[in-house]
Amino acid sequence: MMKFLTSLFLGAALLAAPAHAQGQPLRIVIDEGVIEPMPFAVPDFVPDSAAAADYAREISRVISADLTGTGLFREISSDAFISRVSSFEAPVQFADWKAINAQALVTGAVNVSGNRLSVRFRIWDVFSGAELGSGLQFAGTTDGWRRMAHKVADQVYSRITGEGAYFDSRVAFVSESGPKDQRRKRLAIMDYDGANVQYLTDSSSIVLAPRFSPAGDRLLYTSYESGTPRIYVLDVNRVQRQVLPTQEGTMSFAPRFAPDGKTVLYSLAQGGNTDLWRMDISTGNSVRLTSAPSIETAPSYSPDGSRIVFESDRSGTPQLYVMPANGGEATRISFGQGRYGTPVWSPRGDLIAFTKQNKGRFHIGVMRIDGSEERLLTASFLDEGPTWSPNGRVIMFTRETQGASGQSSLYSVDISGRNLRPVRTPDGASDPSWSPLQN
Amino acid sequence: MNILGKITALGALTLIAACSNNDPSSWGDGSGTGTGIGGSTLAPGSVSDPRSPAYFQQAVGDRVLFAVDQSTLSPEAQSTLQAQAQWLMANPDYSATIEGHADEQGTREYNLALGARRANAAREYLISRGVAGSRLTTVSYGKERPIEICSDESCYTKNRRAVTVLTGATTG
Known part of the structure; x- marks a missing residue:
């Protein structure tokens, strides 16, 4: 029952491109300036049968929600449409779409045969009358329809922005319920947009901070299952977990995969002192990377695996440091006012996201890897624990509200600081980890 | 052992425990989830029986408090731990797990x-007062198990704590 989308075999095929006029490519350049969202239209995809009708409509809605959710696009309501698209192959009436100021148009068709579903689509630059890129077809099983919608939306987003895709991805998180002093936590996974929530553990023990493997097939997390914090590896598809070996009388937590997926960085607390260690998962052999009386925790590898950014209070307050992957001399990179924690290296390698605490407020921010150009993206009573979208453009994090009835929930924000949005979850939620793009 | 010192320390601690008892959310909410976490569970036995876990929890005082970001033991914390050490040495059937906690200011990890750090500071102090290290384990709950749930210093000060939870002996 916990098989995730293993029945979905996505096939992509190029559609023969129709003749079209040449024009300036449709393009959104994402920079720090204010962006006027690009108006687009996604008329309901054309179903080939009554069985395909619901899928066709829902797929169109998911594509539209993905694009609108970026803050870079604005959907034109179907109420305004002049043309009806009743055939995928019929010529597009560009004048009708220009008249309602749709700059981008996505047309498509959905075929259903038994439990097989295929989606064909084309992306049009309305004002030049040109097709943007080539038409594509995705095929799979009907239960994977949302993934196919996300894949179409990824194509639209990538072709128009020139950025990497991120909609066909998942988020692991901690689902929370109950009052603040007896919070029940369980590990969960969902699509990036909050759909298809599945629980991976029960709430009998506290679980914390899942982290995806580079291939997205496993999660590392910390659990109190044995009575003391220990690190577990969970196979996401089989929902089978394995505890990592540890030393007697210690606590291990804050695990992160190395880019090779074979080694794990983590914190080990021994005699009250917390340092960073690295473990080979297959052998269980551990190497100590830091050796200081201060707290060293929250490590994160650079995407090339050569360096580690982490949090340490060796200066007296928690700050961010970068050191070589094998340990050795660390360089402090955070110098602003306040306390810094939970650094996470961007998948592009150019930025480090972090949590900052200053004057009683929490912020999610980004800085260059040398600590320059610090930029705070959010501010609230308690924001923490950033995780990067697969394309390094969006950050998801935990926001907790104040007071006795305080609740945690997930939010996302662009690295420009725009488009702060709640991520819908069934209960309270914390500690998101964004998966890589699915295959 | 200095009897007079012990009595004075216990007197002060009883006062602290009594203050805590004024707050109904501090002790035993009866929901029965998660035993042994942060003193949210009432220890067994009668508080009038000096050999009971209830006496240890409420009369001796099972917890010490810390300043923001600190793990150093205040004079009050030291006298509480001194009394805990004396109780533990007088009741050798018990072991203890010292649970370290933080307030919600600060990141989870x-x-x-x-x-x-806080749990270990309490453990080291108990060892320095004669309790065998083999009887004392530690665990940290970070900010996962606040005992007070408001978001200001009146609650934070009670959440930054190390709680000595007795284990090992059964009581009748």
Whole structure:
């Protein structure tokens, strides 16, 4: 029952491109300036049968929600449409779409045969009358329809922005319920947009901070299952977990995969002192990377695996440091006012996201890897624990509200600081980890 | 042992425990989830029986408090731990797990490490007063198990704590 989308075999095929006029490519350049969202239209995809009708409509809605959710696009309501698209192959009436100021148009068709579903689509630059890129077809099983919608939306987003895709991805998180002093936590996974929530553990023990493997097939997390914090590896598809070996009388937590997926960085607390260690998962052999009386925790590898950014209070307050992957001399990179924690290296390698605490407020921010150009993206009573979208453009994090009835929930924000949005979850939620793009 | 010193320390501690008892959320909410976490569970036995876990929890005082970001033991914390050590040595059937906690200011993982520091500070003090280290384990809950749930210093000060939870002996 916990098989995730293993029945979905996505096939992509190029559609023969129709003749079209040449024009300036449709393009959104994402920079720090204010962006006027690009108006687009996604008329309901054309179903080939009554069985395909619901899928066709829902797929169109998911594509539209993905694009609108970026803050870079604005959907034109179907109420305004002049043309009806009743055939995928019929010529597009560009004048009708220009008249309602749709700059981008996505047309498509959905075929259903038994439990097989295929989606064909084309992306049009309305004002030049040109097709943007080539038409594509995705095929799979009907239960994977949302993934196919996300894949179409990824194509639209990538072709128009020139950025990497991120909609066909998942988020692991901690689902929370109950009052603040007896919070029940369980590990969960969902699509990036909050759909298809599945629980991976029960709430009998506290679980914390899942982290995806580079291939997205496993999660590392910390659990109190044995009575003391220990690190577990969970196979996401089989929902089978394995505890990592540890030393007697210690606590291990804050695990992160190395880019090779074979080694794990983590914190080990021994005699009250917390340092960073690295473990080979297959052998269980551990190497100590830091050796200081201060707290060293929250490590994160650079995407090339050569360096580690982490949090340490060796200066007296928690700050961010970068050191070589094998340990050795660390360089402090955070110098602003306040306390810094939970650094996470961007998948592009150019930025480090972090949590900052200053004057009683929490912020999610980004800085260059040398600590320059610090930029705070959010501010609230308690924001923490950033995780990067697969394309390094969006950050998801935990926001907790104040007071006795305080609740945690997930939010996302662009690295420009725009488009702060709640991520819908069934209960309270914390500690998101964004998966890589699915295959 | 200095009897007079012990009595004075216990007197002060009883006062602290009594203050805590004024707050109904501090002790035993009866929901029965998660035993042994942060003193949210009432220890067994009668508080009038000096050999009972209830006496240890409420009369001796099972917890010490810390300043923001700190794990150093205040004079009050030291006298509480001194009394805990005396009780533990007089009741050798018991072992104890010292749970370290932090307030909600601070990130989850840093607070786990901070709670470990606090639990260890209490453990080291108990050892220095004669309790065998083999009887004392530690665990940190970071900011996962606040005992007070408001978001200001009146609650935070009670959440930054190390709680000595007795284990090992059965009581009748």
